[in-house]
Each structure stands twice: as structure tokens, then as C-alpha cells.
Amino acid sequence: MRPATTIVDATETEFRDPLLPSLISELEAQGFKVLGRVATNVPVSRNDYVYDQPERQRLAVWRARPASTVLAATDGTSFANVDTFGDAPLVRLRTELSDGLLIETVGVALAGVLRPRRGIDPLAGFTVGNAPGRSVRLNATADPQEVLASHALHLDEVVARRDASPIHHVDRAQAVRQSQLAAAHTEACSLWLDRKLRRRLTSLFIVGFVFAFSISTAFASLWRVQSPIIGAALAVSVVLALIPVMMSVVQAQRRRVLASTSGRPAFPRG
Structure with a gap:
């Protein structure tokens, strides 16, 4: 079995400066508040073969990056995460509905992403979790305003088809737990696809x-x-x-x- 990605609350242990402070400030200006830092450990695995040697070096640098920043909308409708993928900025928004469905909108700029071998989608790892009970939408930009607008539309479209509404997103422990469930689910989907x-x-x-x-x-x-x-x-x-x-x-x-x-x-x- 391949080693699993682990996600932990690093708020009290991460002393390096946060990634992409300008994006964090933009999200704060749009009504989000910083909850803390979350570290994502993506272990070395046999799947690294999809990257050529220069990209594997970039992959190793990315794995050692500072912990990402997690935020919550002040109206309680979603959590946001500011991170990178390779050198590309990444903004992820998640909203859980009362029936358990997770709505996820990922904005990642194409410039600077980790590039696998020819013929392999570099962003497939973000969409692999699109499955029953989880709706994932990908945007080729990390601009917070555009990702927020896309997430609002995504949320409206899904809610219109269901008898459910967003739960209240306020607590850091809740955000970490949600991220852990999403990571475990992505791993399960990836293994199933393999x-x-x-x-x-x-x-x-x-x-x-x-x-x-x-x-x-x-x-x-x-x-x-x-x-x-x-x-x-x-x-x-x-x-x-x-x-x-x-x-x-x-x-x-x-x-x-x-x-x-x-x-x-x-x-x-x-």
C-alpha cells in the first residue's frame, strides 16, 4: 500500500513566514479571517516516476514548503486554504452541506505547476476526488476574487439540486478535520482509479x-x-x-x- 498524505494542525509549530501573504490579505479583504496553519505531508511514493528528474527535484522542494494558511469566511459559509503547487499559487475553497456533501473549488495558476511526463494532466490530482458526495471544480487562476466568484456559483448550482444548506464553518479543528477527510478520500479515489x-x-x-x-x-x-x-x-x-x-x-x-x-x-x- 502506498504511503498516505497526512495533514496536521501546525499553527503552534510552524515559525516560517506564510506562503503568498498577498493572497491571504486579499481573502481577508473579502471577508475571511485567518484560523491558523496546516501542514500537508505528501510522502515519497512510486508514483513519483511520472516526473522527470528535474521535476522530482522541484517536487522535493515543494514537499518541504511552509505550512499553508487556513481561513474561514466571517459569515461561516466556507473554509479557504492558501498554498502552492510547485511554484504556482493555489487557493482552495470548501463548503460542507448539511447532508454531508463537500463542495470544493480549487484555483491554481498554470504557470509554475509541477509538470509530469508528457500526456499526463498536471492537475489531475486535484480533480481525482470529484466523486459521489464531493463536487470538485477547477479554475486555472488563483486570483481570490475569481475563485470566490466561481465557488459561489458552484455552491448555488449544487444547492439548487439538493434539500441542503451550508453548515457553519468557524473552527480550526473543524477545518483540519475536513482537510484530513478530503485527503483520505482523494487517496481512496486515486487507488481505485489505479x-x-x-x-x-x-x-x-x-x-x-x-x-x-x-x-x-x-x-x-x-x-x-x-x-x-x-x-x-x-x-x-x-x-x-x-x-x-x-x-x-x-x-x-x-x-x-x-x-x-x-x-x-x-x-x-x-
Whole structure:
């Protein structure tokens, strides 16, 4: 099992200056108050392979960053968190409804984010938690006013479909607990997606192997190939010809699995 992300209240132990003080000030100007600091420990894992060596160095620096700042709206409607992702500023807003649904709006600037290998969405880790019981919306900006406006719209859209209203968000312990539940849920969704992708890709490669073997055998029979060397060369040629097709199918299946939210683990009620 992969090591889990841990989140702790670091208000009394974090003595470094807070990240992005200008964004914190903007949120305060918009009616938020600082509750404290929250440290997120993202452990080294086998999933680090998705980053090339220079990005893994940036990843290590990011893991050692100062604890983020957690705030609460003075009207009690949401918690806010100011953090970074790589060198990119990040503003996250969360509102829990009375029926347990978590509404989350994440604003993260694209410039400076940690970049995985080509073909992998760098922000997939933020949307992987979009699942039953949790609605996640991503914005390509960390401007507090824009993220607040997006969250208000997000909240209105979800509440309009449910017989529920926001709970009161006031306490630091409550904010930390909410973040811990969200992190654990994201891990559960990520593990579920990994398993589903592995099963799907294994099935695809088995089908591809059988198809390539059948095609090469058919050609060998049609052309009356007797030499084992020529037969092997023919099989290799068929496999090489099918690789671009298989890669396209694999990418399509990956996108389909990532886009589906219905089968993911539901967000636990706190």
C-alpha cells in the first residue's frame, strides 16, 4: 500500500513566514479571517516516476514548503486554504452541506505547476476526488476574487439540486478535520482509479497480443511461411504496426476512466 498524505494542525509549530501573504490579505479583504496553519505531508511514493528528474527535484522542494494558511469566511459559509503547487499559487475553497456533501473549488495558476511526463494532466490530482458526495471544480487562476466568484456559483448550482444548506464553518479543528477527510478520500479515489486502469490496460494488452498473434499467423499461413525466423519477423512487424493503434486506444481508455465519477468511492460524511 502506498504511503498516505497526512495533514496536521501546525499553527503552534510552524515559525516560517506564510506562503503568498498577498493572497491571504486579499481573502481577508473579502471577508475571511485567518484560523491558523496546516501542514500537508505528501510522502515519497512510486508514483513519483511520472516526473522527470528535474521535476522530482522541484517536487522535493515543494514537499518541504511552509505550512499553508487556513481561513474561514466571517459569515461561516466556507473554509479557504492558501498554498502552492510547485511554484504556482493555489487557493482552495470548501463548503460542507448539511447532508454531508463537500463542495470544493480549487484555483491554481498554470504557470509554475509541477509538470509530469508528457500526456499526463498536471492537475489531475486535484480533480481525482470529484466523486459521489464531493463536487470538485477547477479554475486555472488563483486570483481570490475569481475563485470566490466561481465557488459561489458552484455552491448555488449544487444547492439548487439538493434539500441542503451550508453548515457553519468557524473552527480550526473543524477545518483540519475536513482537510484530513478530503485527503483520505482523494487517496481512496486515486487507488481505485489505479486499480481500474491496471485492469483495463491489462485486458487491452491481452486482446492486442491475441489479435497480433492471430494476424501474424494468418499472414504466415496465407504466404506459406516455413522459416521460423521469417515468421518471428512477421510477428514483430505486426506488433510494431499495431503499437500506434494500441497507444491511441490506451489513451482513449485512460481519458474515459478519468472522466467517469460514478464508480469512485463516495466522500465520507464527517
